[in-house]
Amino acid sequence: MTSRRAFLKTASAAALATPVVHPFLAWAADASAISVPGKDGMIVRSYRFLDLETPVEFMIDWITPVNHFFVRNHMFEPAKINAGTWKLTIGGEVEKPLTLTLADLQKVPVHSVTNAMECAGNGRSLHNPKVPGIQWGKGAVGNAKFSGPSLKVVLEKAGVKNSGKHVMFRGLDEVPGKVPPFIRSIPIEKAIDADTLIATQMNGAPLTQHHGFPARIVTPGWAGAASCKWLTEIAVLDKPADGNFMIPGYRMPNMPVKPGEAVKPEDTHSVTGLTVKSLIATPSDEAKLKPGKQEIKGVAWAGEADITKVEISTDGGSSWSPAELGKDHAKYAWRLWSYAWKPTKSGDYVILSRATDCQGRVQPDAAVWNPSGYLYNAYDQVKVYVQA
């Protein structure tokens, strides 16, 4: 990506100078793919700043390759960080504030977690009525192996005081205009869980620029916003961080609300763990199939809980049958599933998938509408046409 400053020099002028684009030409522009090195065949929700979505058709592997892993930025990515001079500070409610280099961090034992990371706003475009924000379809989710020191080990080196209740993360994102910085915190209990990481690797290789090089937080099982990229500061606080991305950002009403209804901040709670959810990777929506053996495949995840069951309906929800769960599984990871289907009659079919987790949560037929469009998790659905 061009650095933000370099871009700004030309962006506004170019935007103003561009002539009115005829619909045909607009189509021509859309039809030509956009080059984002290291990211292949991804849906561009925003180019500047970068937000990329994974097409559901890619969700056929247990580990999502980095080139197909979604990207969510609230602001501009920092210019490439020099790993030799990068520093991480740990302060706030600690006995001994620390400053660590990447070399220091690499001396701490490595722990790995395979985590289905999902943006809180994944599926936002499926809410009705529409709500503002990046209009994610289904694919702001991926499953990757993250590795690095447990945050707990680093916090223990600094010595968390009894007054420490929340842990705040600051990244090096470049903030445009007067936009509030992207600062959020997680409760101390989650921060000292051994699986919460200061990750330096993703799928066995150093983090790439788009995923937070050289180090990021990974708060497994939680919405992606709890996993700060380009980490530069950790601060232990005596209360949750304030600021836009804690309140009103990333909050859900405690009770369902009607569109347009005002919600008081005290009647909301912070988005934390992910809900139970499944997606159908194949067949694609609107696919034309031949009668005979078909394999319906997809993924399912449930944040901090384990998937226990995925069921498929091929008759629009009248009847359900269990899918076979894939052999690969790990706490926080998604689970592949498959279902052998043999339609005998030509016609239109609505295929649904619904997941159940070990806490007894079941993917609902309709998601709870909320003003920011978070945590959409209704049954997944594709319509297919079977023709001899």
Added chain:
Amino acid sequence: MCKRNASILAVALICTLSIAEAASSPNEQLPAGPMQEKAAAACLSCHEARIIVQQRLSKAAWTREMDKMVKWGAEVDPQDRDALIDYCSANFGPDQPLYSAPKTAGASASKSRSKAKH
């Protein structure tokens, strides 16, 4: 005849340049309208037009977004506020057809799968 050929050539040239320009910029464009330039000046220094054109919001929701963005640094002359809200509501309201997002270049799913197996 010469004049006509020159006109055709000019039109062809403009089309070619427009295609080249549209294709060379990965950023989306704001639609034509009396507020196009002012919207570009107010919004596009912080983010590209695609973030605006993919929304499908009511006028009430656009009003909230406009006021939030002014608080976050969008430079909007108070006299232009209502016209900008009207421009967004007219072009990106709930009844408009959905925005179709482009893709990045590169491998398809099947290619990624064979890669992942290696």
